[in-house]
Amino acid sequence: MPYMISWITVALFNVSIFSGLVVAFVYKPSLAYESVQKLTFLVPYGDIFRELHYFSSEAFLVMTLVHVVLELRKKEIVISATSWNYSLLALGALFFVMFTGYVLKADLSGLSAGEVALSLLKQTPGMNFFLPLFEDTSLFVWKFYLWHILFLPIILVYALLLHVKTFRTKMWSIGLGVSVLCMVFFTMPRDIAPDMMGVHVTGPWFFKGAENLLMFGIHPVVVDVVMFFPFALLVCYFYKPFWRTGIRIVLILWSVAYAIFSFI
Amino acid sequence: MRDVDTNRRFFVKNSIKFLPYLAVGTFIYPLVSYVRYEEIQKVSIAIPLLEIKSNITKIGKVLVYKKEKEVVVYSAHCTHMGCILNIDASKERFVCPCHSSEFSYDGVRLKGPAKRNLDIISSHIKDKILYIG
């Protein structure tokens, strides 16, 4: 069946949206950490929905990346420029929606990740201008919350529709099945209480490389460029057919380098 | 003259197409101002000194250090990447949970990837109440 991977990816997106709506019922940004704990331990079956949301989203990201790799391996690009460009927009939005979701759990790792992100924004020249879009002085998670449940999903859905045309898929049950299998075979990382001592927190796995770069003292602007680089390459990939092989190689090198940096 | 006519015609014909965008464009500036508004939290936090029970406390995003004669207030953001510091009473230090930078109670950077000392937030005491900011 053609594009099976792609449709499973869409199915996972559907599960993520559905489970996201469910957990949004209990999540309270004003008592972020407490509401997440309540969801996980007190609300009946709240842990199922939380894990469903977590695993379906992670699986969605992973499958998206698999999909990108598979498509890049093909000789021809069969979609339009619009579809291509919006897919890149969706990919960017996806990383940010995953990141804001990570911050929203408001445990020590989430809050610290949020602080680091704001710090990064402040230290990138020009981006300081957009700081109020992400920073709220009285309720830390608030703007992240708006981005995660509203702005980014709107962008993501809009962009994805222009890429995929529909979200209806026969694979919806497989999406659910994959998520449940992940729940069975993997464990969600434990929350770290915001006031816990003597712990070392890290960020989401896909930003580990960037985090390590920052830890080694690389300037934030450089890190921004490094993270944006593959997207720039992918835009060029469409418009410069002659460069495609070269771009593929560079992308592979970039990925390997990033992976190495993630594990240091 | 012909070219001018053509240009004018072009302009009139196509203005219907791009004037709407111009109209919407007038929203851009208000929108940017709207989105960029942030409540200026220059409002001081006022705490009666007696309520600060311990000599080192974290109140929101500031660290309050009550010394014998004075009170010093630091920003609780690590000077590396901004994570909120924890108080480690056994080592008498502030420790960052992200990359393990450490600061003394005097705000001096001791170890880790942070390079600068802690930012001091201005505060003053009036009538036994501590005003921060």
Added chain:
Amino acid sequence: MRSSLLFKILVTISIIAVLSFMIQRLQQPVVKTSTPDQCMSCHQEYSGLSKSHPSEVMGCASCHGGNKFATNASDAHRGIVLNPSRLEYAKKACGNCHSEIIDRVLLSPMETQKGIKDVLMEQWIEKSEGFKDKHFAEELAQSHFNKACASCHVNQKEEVFHDQSLAKGGGCADCHRMNKTDERVHTKFTTKIESNTCLKCHNRSNRIGISYLGQFESEGYGTPYKHGEFSNALDSHRFYYELPSDVHHQKAGMDCIDCHSEKGVMGDGKVHDHMEEAVDIQCKDCHSPKFKEYAPYGMAQKLIDLNENVPNPESIAYTSKKNSPIYNLQKEDDNISFYRKRDGKAFELSAMSDAPYHNLDIHERLDCSACHAQWIASCYGCHEVYFDKGEQYDWVEHKVTKGQWQELRSFLRFESPSLGIGYNEKIMPYAPGCQVIGTVFKDETIEEFHAFAMAGWDPHTTGKSRTCVDCHTDPASLGLGRGTLNIQKDGISFTPIYQSKKSGLPIDYPIDAFVSTEGKQFQTTSRDNARGFNKQEIKDIVNAYKCILCHRSYEDPIYKDFQASKANFYAGKTPCAK
């Protein structure tokens, strides 16, 4: 579109996965939730720490940490603390209510051991003889402290003690925990701390704790043997004789806490150089009490309420040093009552009488303990041996490290306490504190050093006063040592019994001699203003014998107005003057 085989397979797997997961999950019971936190949903059997810390109100996580929402063990116990009263956790666990106490305890000598450390360093580095290298002296003193002294402090790790019944430390629990039992019940805290708890640590050094109970640490034979076993054991290798205990214990069964106030024990927030500066209570606080009314919501009321055994009086006594409420010494109308904190039993309190022995201005400089201490544990000559190749447990690093100490003593005495001028500039009992003769086995050499010091303290053996002759004519009391005092027309001379050189000691004065008849001080002290008697003082003290010979008792009329009697004597108007 025809569905492919792969699609069908994947859908089937998904259906099976979802169904089996959900069925299994739906069969699990819904976790019962409880208030105030979820800990109680598993741990119902644990009640709170004490009546004022009910678990129904405070929950468990507010002190012990962990995740208070979690309903499974691994999530709930993440970050949990078994003993949150350990001082490194106490600020967070107890700090919402008790933070100022914790700040005080952290600075108190029971935690810092500042006095012990400072005096040890001063004695071995500055006031010792025989060391060639001061740095080495410092190293040695530090090693000695770590291995021989450091086991006693409030925040010591309890787990490191082999015999858990002797475990010390644990933070607040060190003092406040009621007896550990084997049952799995929640630790209980009390403010009615038993004296035995204090004696966990206060059974060494100047032996105040055990002296109060009438126990004198003996040479170590463990006699009398009872049923073929050692008796009177302090621990596995130390034994005691029974001597008269302190009258407060004998007559009233009082505990340490009946006198020692909260501020004196837990610290007053200041760093003190020596223990006596931290101690709050003095004899006069109860025996010449000053009563004040107390505020309805202050510390005094809190303590009375917490105790539940003592009544709410009109006024209570306060300590003169640090103004702490002595809430068990109460005045109602004109009746003064003293209550034992443990059970509220009332006792009659004898106020300090204004008899001549208390009022004579020639006795102005006497501390209460100078006359009223029945005996003092005098441990002469401590032979400290250091083996650099041996290994011994280090109580600070909590592991066995290089360097081993062995401690051996010369002889012990308790009677006729020496006297000298103490840290409060008053005359008090003196005893060795400490007399160190050290042998150091280092590399292939043997180094020797010694540091002889005497120290003054109230030995907590309060009883009936000593007799006049006991102080005025006993050379031991004067600080001369044990021997024969010859009083001649032109002065006094003293023949000691103890021969230091013959006993192999590197000093040329008797081991129990604090001063000579000329007032020369042989041994050092560890306080700037503490010293033995000087020549004039010895002369004056001994000269009193001339009166005491005949005027033996305070009923004697000359003591009614002693200055007048003295004036008469010098004017030649008295029978003895002739």
